Amino acid sequence: EAQVTQNPRYLITVTGKKLTVTCSQNMNHEYMSWYRQDPGLGLRQIYYSMNVEVTDKGDVPEGYKVSRKEKRNFPLILESPSPNQTSLYFCASSRGVSTNEKLFFGSGTQLSVL
Amino acid sequence: GDSVTQMEGPVTLSEEAFLTINCTYTATGYPSLFWYVQYPGEGLQLLLKATKADDKGSNKGFEATYRKETTSFHLEKGSVQVSDSAVYFCALSLPGTGNTPLVFGKGTRLSVIA
Numbered sequence: 348e349a350q351v352t353q354n355p356r357y358l359i360t361v362t363g364k365k366l367t368v369t370c371s372q373n374m375n376h377e378y379m380s381w382y383r384q385d386p387g388l389g390l391r392q393i394y395y396s397m398n399v400e401v402t403d404k405g406d407v408p409e410g411y412k413v414s415r416k417e418k419r420n421f422p423l424i425l426e427s428p429s430p431n432q433t434s435l436y437f438c439a440s441s442r443g444v445s446t447n448e449k450l451f452f453g454s455g456t457q458l459s460v461l
Numbered sequence: 462g463d464s465v466t467q468m469e470g471p472v473t474l475s476e477e478a479f480l481t482i483n484c485t486y487t488a489t490g491y492p493s494l495f496w497y498v499q500y501p502g503e504g505l506q507l508l509l510k511a512t513k514a515d516d517k518g519s520n521k522g523f524e525a526t527y528r529k530e531t532t533s534f535h536l537e538k539g540s541v542q543v544s545d546s547a548v549y550f551c552a553l554s555l556p557g558t559g560n561t562p563l564v565f566g567k568g569t570r571l572s573v574i575a
């Protein structure tokens with residue numbers, strides 16, 4: 348089954364404790380992206396990657412890192428989480444970077460930073 | 462900048478009622494337009510899309526027509542069901558940017574009651 352898998356589904360942590368949210372897709376997609384969803388703000392892009400070893404900042408990259416060492420994986424790293432990073436995070440992928448490409452989303456990771 | 466404006470929610474309807482969720486956009490070029498749906502506890506999934514003016518996207522009884530003259534892409538359904546309860550996001554994507562970034566609206570929550 349074609350899917351984007353994120354883990355964990357829920358995460359509660361404390362300020363400053365490094366964490367990684369994993370994302371994996373099994374569709375051989377070139378493009379992957381991370382979004383955060385906050386009430387009243389919709390979805391905002393954090394980082395994206397157009398292929399292996401190619402990553403770039405989205406609209407809200409501060410406090411986040413990503414890597415794309417393999418085509419299928421695109422982890423999101425919070426080196427020193429802060430309470431304002433409490434949010435619902437989504438990983439997404441698509442076959443390419445054409446504007447008509449459908450994005451496939453993971454089920455989300457609800458992060459709470461205390 | 463490029464943006465999408467959706468009607469504020471929540472929208473509450475009785476089963477079999479007619480649904481309209483308004484969406485207007487601002488874009489410097491000629492965007493592709495999308496509606497994504499997020500069911501409770503899940504990631505977003507593409508509902509329908511339209512890539513040029515006067516195109517009509519349709520899926521699962523939902524329709525939206527790309528209206529360039531009014532810069533709109535309103536979502537409609539003739540008879541909603543309880544299973545349509547979800548958050549609906551209008552989005553646009555511009556050609557030639559090298560990133561497939563969907564610019565999302567803030568989402569409209571729909572609740573359908575039996």
